[in-house]
Amino acid sequence: MEKHRVVPDVVTSLPKxxxxxxxxxxxxxxLGNELTPTQVKEIPKVQWDAEPGAYYTLCMTDPDNHHRDVPYNEWHHWLVGNIPGNDVSKGETLSEYIGSGPPKGTGIHRYIFMVYKQPGKLTFDEPRLKRSVEGRGNFFLTKFAEKYNLGQPVAGNFYLAQFDDYVPSLYKELGA
Structure with missing residues (x-):
């Protein structure tokens, strides 16, 4: 994660x-393998070692929204809070999953997943986002984590992706 600057571009410390x-x-x-937008268009299965009775938040974000050389321009692809243990399907979906869709000519993008242990069950005041591009830009995972007192991520992973022939279909579906 350090080699690909997940630390410090997205989080301040490596998850355990x-x-x-x-x-x-x-x-x-x-940990940085290259996948295609075609391969990641559907919701993945996500697992981590969760503490019994604890709640978690999962986020997938792209810090390279327009281009990797333009830092701090995150676009979040998935956001789920109040996940009991590691059962993402029982969490509260704040932003529905959208797979990778790096625009043509923007090079390779990092798609970063982070899980945070919550201090308890939370009331999120974020807008609930459906499968659309609205409201996903100008997202900053560290600010979101600060806002809800999430501390440092407990688990994480990431992959790299660049434009492929599925991306125009994704944009059409999203109304972009």
Whole structure:
């Protein structure tokens, strides 16, 4: 994560656990491996070692929204809070999942997943976002974590992706 500047571009410290992420297409996320937008278009299965009775927040963000050389321009792809243990399906979806869609000509992007242990069950005042591009830009994971007193991430992982022929279909579906 340090090699690809996940620290310090997105988080300030490395999580202790590696998040296990497997897509229905059969590919797994493995600390910076390159995947295609076609491979990651559906919601993945995400697992980590959770404490019994604890609640967690999961975020997937792209800090390279327009181009990797323009830092601090995060666009979040997925945000789920109040996850009991590691059962993401029982969490509160704040932003529905959207797979990778790096614009043509913007090079390779980092898609970063982080999980935070919550101090308890939370009341989120974030807008609930459906599968659309609205409200996802100008997101900063560290500010979100500060706002809800989440501390440092407990688990994380990431992959790299660049434009492929699925991206125009994704944009059309999202109304972009």
């Amino acid at each position: 656990q590696i998040l296990k992420i497997v897509y229905p297409s059969g590919v797994s996320v493995n």
